[in-house]
Each structure stands twice: as structure tokens, then as C-alpha cells.
Amino acid sequence: MTRLHDISIVVCNETIAGLGAGVNAILYELAGMLETLLENGHGNAIDLRGLPLAPGEYEQLRTTLGEGEVKAEVDALGPTRIRETAIRGVWWVTHYNTHDQVLAEFLEVTVVPQLLKTERDDIREGLDLLNERLAAKG
Numbered sequence: 001m002t003r004l005h006d007i008s009i010v011v012c013n014e015t016i017a018g019l020g021a022g023v024n025a026i027l028y029e030l031a032g033m034l035e036t037l038l039e040n041g042h043g044n045a046i047d048l049r050g051l052p053l054a055p056g057e058y059e060q061l062r063t064t065l066g067e068g069e070v071k072a073e074v075d076a077l078g079p080t081r082i083r084e085t086a087i088r089g090v091w092w093v094t095h096y097n098t099h100d101q102v103l104a105e106f107l108e109v110t111v112v113p114q115l116l117k118t119e120r121d122d123i124r125e126g127l128d129l130l131n132e133r134l135a136a137k138g
Contacts, residue, residue, distance in 0.1 A: 020057040023064065026107070033109035034089050043110030045093075049102075065090060065107075074115055078103070082113050 026046060033044045053061075068084030078097045085092055091113045095104040108114070118126075 020054050020060060022051065022053045022057045023060045026051070026061060027064065030087070030090055030107065030109060034087075037089055037109055037111070041111075043108065045109065046107040048105040048107060062092075065092070072113075072116055080115060082115065 029046060033046075037043055048058075048061075066086030068086050068088065070084040072082045074080040074082070078095065079100075080093065080095045082091055082093050084090075085107075089109055089111065091108040091110065093106045093108050093113055093115065094102055097103050
């Protein structure tokens with residue numbers, strides 16, 4: 001049986017100069033999530049609205065992650081804006097209500113954000129619609 005003092009614990013308290021503690025914690029969490037995504041394909045997300053970010057840390061996080069090449073907008077019960085950050089595999093997902101107020105905001109670590117994936121039933125409906133249109137042209 002392993003005894004408590006035989007278990008090694010590594011504490012990472014290294015901070016990136018100029019960034020707040022909250023931003024550093026999120027960046028280390030994202031690094032771990034990216035490693036997991038690479039190892040086994042499992043993504044994860046961080047709920048930004050659930051974090052106690054200090055004043056200015058939100059903008060520090062946005063600046064540090066930067067802008068990627070992909071942006072998408074989904075319009076369902078209010079718009080959702082999805083943008084890839086400069087860190088590939090990290091997506092900034094913001095859900096708005098019909099008055100353009102932020103309802104939820106996540107950093108999603110994944111190959112493709114879940115909201116952009118087509119569900120199997122939707123693919124079936126798409127195929128049915130295409131077949132109807134082909135038959136009408138026929």
C-alpha cells in the first residue's frame with residue numbers, strides 16, 4: 001500500500017509575467033486540456049462566467065489567446081458566436097440572447113465545437129430534402 005508521504009505532488013505556481021493569477025490558471029488548464037485532446041480525443045470546456053476573474057483579466061485572456069482563422073455564427077434562440085483562438089484547438093464560444101446580451105461564455109478545447117457538428121438526424125433530414133429536390137427536377 002502506498003503511504004501518503006510516498007505520493008509526489010507537483011505544484012505549478014509559475015506565472016507568466018504581466019498576467020493575472022486567474023489568467024495564468026486558465027492558461028495552464030487549457031494546456032492540460034489540449035494534452036488530453038491530443039492523447040485521447042476528449043475535449044473539455046471552461047465556463048468563463050463561472051470564474052472570479054479580477055478586473056482586466058478577461059481582456060488579458062482574450063489578448064493572450066489571440067485571434068485564429070475561423071469564425072462562425074449560429075442563430076438558434078439567439079446568436080452564438082464561435083471563434084478559433086490563435087491557439088488551435090481552443091475555441092471562444094459566446095451565447096447571446098435576442099437583445100445581444102451575453103448569456104454564457106466558454107473556452108472549448110476540441111477539434112470542432114459541438115455546436116458546429118451536424119447531428120445524425122439532421123443529416124438524414126438533409127438527405128431526404130435533397131432527394132425530394134432531385135425528384136422534383138427529375
